[in-house]
Amino acid sequence: MLKDRISTLFTLLQCSNSDIARYAGCAQSNISRLRSGTRTPKANSRPTGKLAEGVYLYAENEALLPTLAELVRAEDTTQKSVVPALITWLYDEGEIHLPHTAAPKSKRVRALKKQTFGVKLNRIMVLLDLSNAQLAKQLNVDDSLISLYRKKGHVPPSSHARLSELSEALYIRAKKKAKLRALAKLCSIPLSDLNAVSLQAWLDSVDEKSPSEIAENFLLSLDSLHPVPGMPPVLPELPDIPEESCYFGLKGLRQAVIRLLSNAAQTGGELLLFSDEPMKWMSRDKKFFSLWTALMLSCLHSGVQIRIIHNMNRNPAEMADAIKGWFPLYIAGQITPYVFRQPQNQRFFHTLFLHSGTACIFGYIPASAKEQTRWYEYITDKKRLNAIHKAYSDMLARDAQPFLKTYRTPQREEYFEWFNRKMTTESFLLSGLPVVTMPDTLLERILSRTELDHARQTALLSFYQRQQELFMNLIEKKAVDLILHLPDQSPADEGMPVNFSPELVDLEITYQKEEYEEHLAAFDLLLKEKPNLHLTLLSFSPFQDIQLIIKKDAVSVLRSGKPYGAFVFFNPMLTQSVRDYLDTLKTEYGEPVSSFN
8 A cells, every 4th residue: 555655665764754745845744644544646646746756855865865766676866767666666566675775874863863962951951050060970970971962962872871860860950959840841741741761751852843843733633533423322332330439540530431421421411521630541542532432422412511621731742632532522512621721730630520410530649649549539429519510610710711612604603703803813724715805796606506595695695795894804904814725727627616614604616617717816906906915825735624714812723624613722822833833834835926927
């Protein structure tokens, strides 16, 4: 299969998705889809050509062309010879024969590791007010070695005891200086997870993700998720769960959760949820995770209303796990999520899963406690349940703020009431020209060739006229960025859809050639007449199933397919990260355009 050959190729060349994307001039997500197998284009397609070109340029820069040429059996190492041979090799169904020449360790990666290790070590030593002589004394080495680490980028091997001793010395120093919290912040490690081992892993890594990379990974997680088709009318088959008053360890927590959710799915009601524990209890066990998802869907099918306080202090990997677990459920519209306004105390982990009036899983555990020794009460006493419900409600009112609001097509008017309340839109990342920029007469003709009845057509035209008026008012008052990718070929050849989804209109209509050309001409005229309207054309489409609208204080993630919907995130940190990501897209892959002529 194509994805297997790409994985073999990347392992041999010691490259990442971002490495190839950089040389191919496309987004990391495009390469990721090819490598994961979620997209399998034809051999003669543009994505395959870009992949082959990126691989060739990477191999050329890393002195790996002889290895690549031998693998794909090219006649020589020229681009004219290697690229076609590589494409043929990628789609070959035969056995893979690895080259005899060994792929050398990438000089770029070694240089990057040296650079980041020295920078990281220097930052920590400055934070801890630690001199070369002091650290050398603790490690029983010469001062000059510490100097090599800090200034020359000398790196002890990952498996060498020296790296472990160094990390231990730094951690102990931070503890004595009462600077563990500052050290955790510097390393982007949750305070509860900070120790000598996690510090060593951070020092030895070369993957410091920027805010824009975190946003890209977050958005890719949303782009790859799809609604769960239908909701199960009955509960899945459940394991036997002992009815205890206290459960121990992560296994016990999973048992308690199954017991709580299965009861909620049968009786309905309300769930109030919060936990700042690491997500391992949910995501590490795939069988449990699947059962948890099925139980949550069963709860929603039973009409259970859910309020959850998400923990935004998690690292990016845990955030991705949380998104994968929760986002498909948000589409049902029965979940209201919040986040705390301020970081919480990390000396203890807190878990509170309440099925109102019925039962509660309650854990208040030292963060240093080992997983198998943690304990969770299963409370059914009515008086305690009422007190916990009151405490949770007070916590929501006092310390939390909304994190996400879900809007579906039936809530379109409600969405735009919020959207138009503050005209603070700054950027749109769209998959096509916005419908509000086409003439009314063109939209009327497009709708007239559908099977929509006259009343629906009239209502849609009226709706778009209102939205168009608001959009024109917006670009009169402030600068607005439109960021999008336009196809190279005729839309008649590709069946290009009219981009209704930013307005949550559930229509799937493709342009006819003359319709697209008319819309493009109208948009071009708008660009010339409205100096506040700025267009950046991308060389690729970053996402397949989502579009973005960025306001000053929120990010709208819009589904580009059925079921249409808008998911509005209110978190300031996330909003800024997405802005950084859009800036990166524009700078690295975009071209400002003031006219198509």
